[in-house]
Amino acid sequence: MTNIQFIKKVVTTSDKNIQATLQLLSEDCTIPFISRYRKDFTGNLDEVQIENIAKLSKQYEEIVKRKDSILKSIEEQNALSPELKSKIENSFDLQELEDLYLPYKKTRKTKADTARENGLEPLAKIIMAQNADDVEFLASKYLNDKVVNEDDALQGARDIVAEWINENIYIRKSLRRMFQRQADITTKVVKAKKDEEGAQKFIQYFEWSEPISKAPSHRLLAILRAENEGFIKFKLEIDKEEAVNFIEENIIKNRKSDSASHLELAIKDSYKRLLEPAISNETLQEAKTKADAKAIDVFAGNLGQLLLAPPLGEKRILAIDPGYKSGCKVVCLDEKGDLLYNETIYPHAPQNESGMAMKKIRSMVNAYGIEAISIGNGTASRETEFFIKKIAFDKPVQVFVVSEAGASVYSASKIAREEFPSYDVTVRGSVSIGRRLADPLAELVKIDAKSIGVGQYQHDVDQTKLKEELDTVVVRCVNSVGVNINTASKSLLSYVSGIGEKMAENIVNYRSENGPFEDRKQLKKVPRLGEKAFQQAAAFIRIKDGKNPLDNSAVHPEAYKIVEKMAKELKASVSDLIANKDLISQIQPEKYVSEEIGILGLKDILKELEKPGLDPRKSAKVFEFDPNVRSMKDLKEGMILPGIVNNITAFGCFVDVGIKESGLVHISQLKEGYVSDVNEVVKLHQHVQVKVVEVDEARKRIQLSMIL
Template sequence: MNILNYVSTHIDLPQRSIANTLKLLEEDSTVPFIARYRKEMTGNLDEVQISGIQKLKSAYEELEKRKASVLKSIEEQEELSPELKQKIESATSLTEVEDLYLPYKRKRNTRAGMAREKGLEPLAKMLMAQSGTDVENAANRFLNDKVGDTGEALQGAVDISAEWINENRRVRHVLRRLFSRSATISASVVKGREEDEQAQKYRQYFDWNEPLYKCPSHRLLAMLRAEKEEVVRVKVAVDKEQALEAIENIVIRNERAPGISYIRKAAKEAYERLLYPAVSNEILKEAKEKADHTAIQVFSGNLRQLLLAPPLGEKRILAIDPGFKSGCKVVCLDEKGDLLYNENIYPHPPQREASQAIKKIRSLVNAYRVEAIAIGNGTASRETEALIKRIAFDREVQVFVVNESGASVYSASGVARQEFPNYDVTVRGAVSIGRRLADPLAELVKIDPKSIGVGQYQHDVDQGRMKTELDAVVMSCVNSIGVNVNTASPSLLGYVSGIGPSLAEKIVEYRSENGEIRSRKELLMVPRLGNKAFEQSAAFLRILQGKNPLDNSAIHPESYTIVEKMARDLQLEVEELIGNKENIARIKPEKYCTDSVGLPTLNDILRELEKPGLDPRKKAKVFEFSKDLRTIEDVKPGITVPGIVNNITNFGCFVDIGIKESGLVHISRLSDTYVSDVNSVVKLHQHVMVKVIDVDLKRKRIQLSMTD
């Protein structure tokens, strides 16, 4: 089995597309680059399809690595027959490889191993042969100084037989199928935790039971988290009699064999001691992997929406990280997000210096020509917003409440210390809030995605797998927007196709030493940025007011000659094509097709010429929360209030209604019609009207509806 066959059996795409995509991936091409600039090779596959091939490529490589390790181990034991070697090499899954390896796996001192040391393996073979041999009489022949009586001899034979049954591939296959179809998952409270206050959030799982295949991702992850916190015990099981019957149907060939009772005993022991623990753990692990996949997909979808949130753009911003006792940290930022000024104000209790704070804010807005104010949505956010809206400014100033999740993580990070070595965490946090308003993508890439505040059980899933997925989402978002090579931070540059953290630092160093980069060609002068990195990255890096106007577009430098030819054929300069719909409409793309460049790429070029470097994101809009809500005590059932969707899960969405606690709109209350996918109804940052259904002050939970 080769990689092309493996991938083709797992994904329904043309073989030519798969083969060419695999070739490009082997050449270290990135997913964004392949999707955008190698459409003719891939048959116009999108990022999702290419990512699917990339994941299958990794799975194949992992499978082949494990096969090599298993073959080496069996060969060292001098047990590798040509038939076994062929079976292992033909295996299409890790489970199949492990089943083939199980009989040869080095084991610790097991009951079967001790029985073999006593010389009882021939007796076990007689037992499993199910011939007419009277095994009880035969057992007398195996008595020695290690085996005192026939009962001990027969038990040893049963122990060895149980191990053989455990290693039987057909038995394991049948049990896996039984567990997949019929397993139930149950949870029961750990004795002594019933009244524990910390355990009450898991109360519904104190006595829980349902079919495993029906258990949704969020519920399984919640139960496993409760087990990890030693609140409940989780168990996966099937009907024991049904499982034993399935095993006996395979291992019993002669119901009238003299030793049939011992075979049944061996089957029972094999199930209870070996098969049940192994298969139930395996099935639970598979269920957990599926739940992880679902949770990661939810998180990835939320992260993409968050990163692509509407930016305010290059504006002068005054940002406030609000607080009570410690005051509000105020910073002023210029159009590029550089820090101009910082100070503390104390408008709220206990100091109550509101009038001084109003004067200071008004003065700063005038002094630094502030165009917008960003207020973090944490403690004292609503009080600070109310204060700001009391100020009569001399100029038009927009006021935004900004989600500050993860700002504290950024402010204490190495990235923040490097950016602001002479300022403390409070200043860095406020700067992050302001920059998030200007450009969410550029600022959020500096923060571990798990700390951004969206997702579903993100700390409970496979962390390595999640990091890989989220890094891919960030890279996709960064490259879909494009990056200004002369202003981007190392964090942002590091996600550009073909760049990475090391080259990003080199680009920033080059900028510092040589001034602004004036053309894409100049990128090749950056130390260690070679032809491959240039090929992968150049079209995603933008140069504003550069020597070549195409350098501020998503047109790849390898296609510049095509654009120049189009312009010459129309007797125009390239500049006269850019943004000129009438001139672009005169171009017949078919005329420029070659063996390597087809209509998909040419049509992309024409679209980009029409709107070069266009940011696909919408612009940020001011949102007004209800003035009547300050705390959860103000929230009453029956009222309808405006809110912003700030998290999406499989079971519903959470809505910020302007207080500390977000409310939940359960999936059943999203619409008057059946909803299978929450994202089909709402998106992150969507402005919605919600009705309060219930308020639990003790647990600080709010139930909302979008249908009533």
């Protein structure tokens, strides 16, 4: 099987498109670049399809590498028959390859190895042949100083038979299917730990049983976490009798043979000691892999929505990190997010200096031309929001409440220390809260995605796969928006197609030494930024008010001459073309098709000329919680409240209704009728109306419904 055939099992497209994509990837082209600027080469494959092709190509290479390793290992043992070699070469299933390799993979001495050393393999073959009339008499012929009696001989022979049964590929595959379809995961509480702190959140798993095939990802991950923390024990098993009967049917060919009873004992031993533990663990790992994939998928979807949340834009912002005893940390930021001033106010208990705090806020708003106020949604958030809204400003000032998840992680990070070496973590945290309002994407890329708090069980899933997927999402989001090279941080620039961390640092250093970039060509002057990096990156950076108007668009520099030709033939300048629908409508893209650029690329250019540098994100909107709800005590069943979706899981979404605890809208309560995917109904940060269904103050749980 070729890599293209392997990829086509998953990605539905032509061989030509796959080959073209693999060729571009081999030339170090990035996925954002390929999907946006090489549509005519790939047959208009989107980012997700190209990502799949890249992943499957890597999988194929790993399988080929593993096959080579297995073949080499067996060959070194002088055990590679032509038949076995053919089976290995024709298999592209890692599980099957490991089954084929199992007999040659001894990592420690087994009971069967000892029995072989003691000369008992011929006796094992006699038992397996099922022809002998008196096996016990035959066993007496294999006695020696290590095998002192017939029982020892027969036991050793059965150990060898048990290993053969364990290595039988058909039996392993069949049992694997039985476990996948029929295995139940059953849990029991660890009595000594059931009253410990933290145990109550796993109470439903103190005694639980369900088919592993039906267990949703979040439940399996919760069970595994409960077991890892020592609160429960679990087992994964199928009907033992059915499994043993199945093996007997396939191994025992002659029930009347004297070997039958020995085979029965070997089968039971093989199942209990070898097959059940291995295949049970395999099944659990496979289910865990699927659960990880689902959880990572949910997390990645949430992260994408969060990164593309509506920005307020370049405004002067006053940001507040609310608090009680330690006060509210206030910062004033300019349009670029630079820190102008910081102070601490104490409007809440125990100081209750609200009068003085009001004066200070009014003074800061006037002195720094503040256009919007950003309040973190943590402790004292609602009280701070009410306090701010009581202030009579000289001009209208919009007030927003933003998520502060991960702000403390940023404030203590190396990035924050580099940005604000002379300020403490509280000031840095407030700056982050303000910048999140101006441009969530630019600020959130500075934080480890796992700390943003929009996933489920993110610390329990495969961390390598999680990081890969989240990095992919960040890259996709950053490049779909584009980056202002003269204001972007090193963190944001590092996600631009073709740039990376070291190059981003070089760009920032070049900008510091030489002033703002005036055109995209200047990128080539940045140390170590060669032609390839320029090709991959140039169209994803933006230069506002630069020398060339196309530098503030998604038109790639390689197409500038085409745009200039279009303008010239219309007797206009490039500037005249931009955002001029009448002029653009006169252009016939077919006239400009060449080997370098096809019709799909040309149509994209025309779309971009109509709305150059269009930000795909919507504008930020002010939201107001119900002023009468400040804690769980204020909630009553049947209440209808405004809320913001602040997390999405496989089983529903969590909604912030303005108190510390978010409420759960179960998937069955999102709307009338069946819902297969939560994302079909709600998006992160969506403003919704919810009804209070149940309030459990003791467990701090709120059940909500969107079916009003």
